[in-house]
Amino acid sequence: MAQVFHRSSNWLARFSIIAVIGVTGLLFSILLNINRIDYVSEVGVAIDQPVPFSHKHHVEAIGIDCRYCHTSVEESAFAGIPPVETCMTCHSLIWTEAPNLEPIRTAWRDEKPLQWNRVHDLPDFVYFRHNIHIAKGIGCTSCHGAINEMPLVWVENALNMEWCLDCHRNPEKHIRPRERVFDVHWTPPADQEAQGLQLVEEYDVRVSQLTDCSVCHL
Amino acid sequence: MTQIVRQSSRVTNRVIVTVVALATVLSAAGCDLRQRMYDQEKYEAHEATTFFKDGLTSRAPIEGTVARGGLRLDTHLYEGKVSGELATTLPPSIEFNRALLERGQQRYNIYCTPCHDRTGSGNGIVVQRGLKQPPSLHQDRLRNAAIGYYFDVITNGFGSMFSYASRIPVNDRWAVAAYIRALQFSQEAAYDELPAEDQRQLQ
Numbered sequence: 001m002a003q004v005f006h007r008s009s010n011w012l013a014r015f016s017i018i019a020v021i022g023v024t025g026l027l028f029s030i031l032l033n034i035n036r037i038d039y040v041s042e043v044g045v046a047i048d049q050p051v052p053f054s055h056k057h058h059v060e061a062i063g064i065d066c067r068y069c070h071t072s073v074e075e076s077a078f079a080g081i082p083p084v085e086t087c088m089t090c091h092s093l094i095w096t097e098a099p100n101l102e103p104i105r106t107a108w109r110d111e112k113p114l115q116w117n118r119v120h121d122l123p124d125f126v127y128f129r130h131n132i133h134i135a136k137g138i139g140c141t142s143c144h145g146a147i148n149e150m151p152l153v154w155v156e157n158a159l160n161m162e163w164c165l166d167c168h169r170n171p172e173k174h175i176r177p178r179e180r181v182f183d184v185h186w187t188p189p190a191d192q193e194a195q196g197l198q199l200v201e202e203y204d205v206r207v208s209q210l211t212d213c214s215v216c217h218l
Numbered sequence: 219m220t221q222i223v224r225q226s227s228r229v230t231n232r233v234i235v236t237v238v239a240l241a242t243v244l245s246a247a248g249c250d251l252r253q254r255m256y257d258q259e260k261y262e263a264h265e266a267t268t269f270f271k272d273g274l275t276s277r278a279p280i281e282g283t284v285a286r287g288g289l290r291l292d293t294h295l296y297e298g299k300v301s302g303e304l305a306t307t308l309p310p311s312i313e314f315n316r317a318l319l320e321r322g323q324q325r326y327n328i329y330c331t332p333c334h335d336r337t338g339s340g341n342g343i344v345v346q347r348g349l350k351q352p353p354s355l356h357q358d359r360l361r362n363a364a365i366g367y368y369f370d371v372i373t374n375g376f377g378s379m380f381s382y383a384s385r386i387p388v389n390d391r392w393a394v395a396a397y398i399r400a401l402q403f404s405q406e407a408a409y410d411e412l413p414a415e416d417q418r419q420l421q
Contacts, residue, residue, distance in 0.1 A: 062343050065328040071385045078263035089380040090332070094349050113274060115266060124258040 041158035047119045050103045051087075052152060059184060060148040066140055066182050077129040081116055084108045119153050127218045136203050137175045138167075141184055148184040168210040172196030175205070296388060298369030298395075305366030312392045322397025325390045329382055338401045350378060355398055356405045368395035 034040050058064050067073060072080035084107045091101055092108075107114040122128055133143075141147060145156025157163055167174050173188075175196045180186045189195060200207065209215065261267060261275040270277070279285060290296040295309040308314055327336060335342040338355035345351050353360065372391045375381040386394065409417065 062332070062347070064332055067328050068332070068385075081264055083384070085380065085384065090344055090349065092380075093378055094344065094347065112272075113266075123256040124260065124262070125255055 035158070035160055036162075038158065041155070041160070043155050043158050046150070046152035046154045047117050049117055049152060050114060052100055054151045055147050055153060056149055056151045066184075073130045074134055075131055077127070077131065079130045084114055119155060120159060122159060126216050128216065134181050135178075136171075136205050137178050137181060137199055138171075139176050139181045139183065139186055141186065142167075142174045142176075146184065164216065165211060168215070169207075171205055171207060171210065172200050175199045175203070178203070294366075295392075298366035298373065300366075303366075304364040304370060306364045308365065308392060308396065312389065312396075314396065318393050319397055319400050321390065322393035322395070322400070325386060326394050326397050326401075329386055330394065333379075337405065338398065352379065356402060361402050361406075365395050365399060368398050 038044060059066070069082040069086055070079040071082070072078060084104050087101075087104045088108050091098075091104060095101060096105075103114055106112075143157055143159070144153075147153065172193055173196060176186055176188075177199065199205075263276070265275050266273050267275045269275075292309070292311075293299045294305050295311055298305050300306075312318065326334075331342055332344045333342040333349060333352050334340055334355065335345075340352040340354045355361075369391050371379065372386060372394060373381060373383045382391070409420070412420070
């Protein structure tokens, strides 16, 4: 009986076994890691807004405190997006003709909310709270980056779980004195780890519980 | 033999097609499930909705209703007025101490300094950028004003100043009012009244 396959087909058979395992493995690792790529999680991409509000101008140049607009950040889970009333506190008197601000004036006149585009959107099964982070000495810029340098806000850190856990395991790397939490110019001191450990102790941060599932996934 | 091989290759083909199809369906279903966990059927804070006419998920209390524990009959505390007149003292529930003044200083620096500046002279950064200058907190009219006056202005606004009632909670408004008093004293303080440390700094 004639051979169907030539002897040289053997390498093809062996190669294809390896290739199938390799390709499957590759696909699997791409699926696992795709969210780690900044391009996919849109890190550094400035988000368009109906009004080109600039944190760089209002925070860096004017020096307005974060809490002037984000009034609920110390008390609640949500930092608070200011109502147009907050904008109009100044802008009913200054830059009253600026075309950029027309959506604000229209919203104010018609008593309609202005629809901003969300920048940070955590999965709905993550229950992040701003207030506890602030109470324990985690500053705005630790997660949001140099917000005072952003004309339009972008995501500085992709906020994936690995990144959250990095700090939940070693909060001493990022914790700062409470009175510097809103200081956008704070930089870690040379002996951050030593000072951090002290603050972790002082603020009663229970590191052993920080990686419990229920801390973030209620 | 040739035929058998062809047959078995057809079978293999069918198995491959089925596996690929199943995998596609399963992963698509998986992605969909994942997506539905990411965006659950619930509203996040301030999220827009088509359910209510005004598009807001954050609802305001129905007019004329009072939430349990939200009754505000104490006019001294909530309006800065005692029997119709501006209150000249802090409400009894607000304890006057250093912590109150420090809280007031912090809140003043957040909400008031953009216009009134840190000393209260009314030359804040927004004024430097073209806003009409507010009166100095150190003029006689304001130095002699009742403390309830400051609470009232923060709560209801004054002239071109907006109300800060939605931004500064009641207790903090009293803290700010108390701190304004401290600021006024500080600008009027005589050299002899200063603690030794401050005197040294001035020399």
